[in-house]
Amino acid sequence: MKRAAALVLHVAKSYTNAASVDLESDTLKVLVLLLHTQAHEINVIEKPSSSLYLQLSAHYDKLFFNEKFPTTWMAICDLKRHYYNALGLASAAEGVTTAAESRACLEWAYDAYEEAQSILDLNRNLRENEPFTRHLQQVRY
Numbered sequence: 001m002k003r004a005a006a007l008v009l010h011v012a013k014s015y016t017n018a019a020s021v022d023l024e025s026d027t028l029k030v031l032v033l034l035l036h037t038q039a040h041e042i043n044v045i046e047k048p049s050s051s052l053y054l055q056l057s058a059h060y061d062k063l064f065f066n067e068k069f070p071t072t073w074m075a076i077c078d079l080k081r082h083y084y085n086a087l088g089l090a091s092a093a094e095g096v097t098t099a100a101e102s103r104a105c106l107e108w109a110y111d112a113y114e115e116a117q118s119i120l121d122l123n124r125n126l127r128e129n130e131p132f133t134r135h136l137q138q139v140r141y
Contacts, residue, residue: 005035030068037063044084053088057081075119082116 012028021027037059044052060081064074086109093105 005032005039008032008035027068030063030066033059033063033066041080048087048091050088050091053084053091057083057085057088060084075122079116079119082112082119086110086112086116 008028009032011023012025012032015023037056040052040056040059044056057080060077063069064077064081069077089105089109089112093109
């Protein structure tokens with residue numbers, strides 16, 4: 001993934017006259033960020049820890065607030081940022097010594113998990129209404 005990211009970054013820097021929106025420098029930089037985030041996700045899956053979960057959540061947070069993404073991708077990024085944030089907090093809560101701190105961390109993690117589930121449901125609804133969504137995108141452009 002890192003080699004692919006380097007190749008895409010080279011294309012972004014080398015070719016200034018983009019033939020389409022997909023080859024614009026800003027779009028390619030977002031793709032590089034996505035590739036780095038996915039590589040980081042593989043590392044987290046291989047060696048899970050609370051700090052790595054929270055870092056991964058921050059990566060998806062950067063992707064979520066980027067307007068170059070289609071809405072379905074943004075929904076997935078939002079889901080993943082909440083999911084990894086909840087995993088990180090739940091993992092950190094295991095090491096908390098007092099019951100009050102542990103309860104507060106676990107309640108927050110549970111709330112984040114519920115929010116992630118609602119985003120997943122929203123994404124599922126978007127996919128079910130894909131012809132309507134596609135029509136909206138055509139009307140917008």
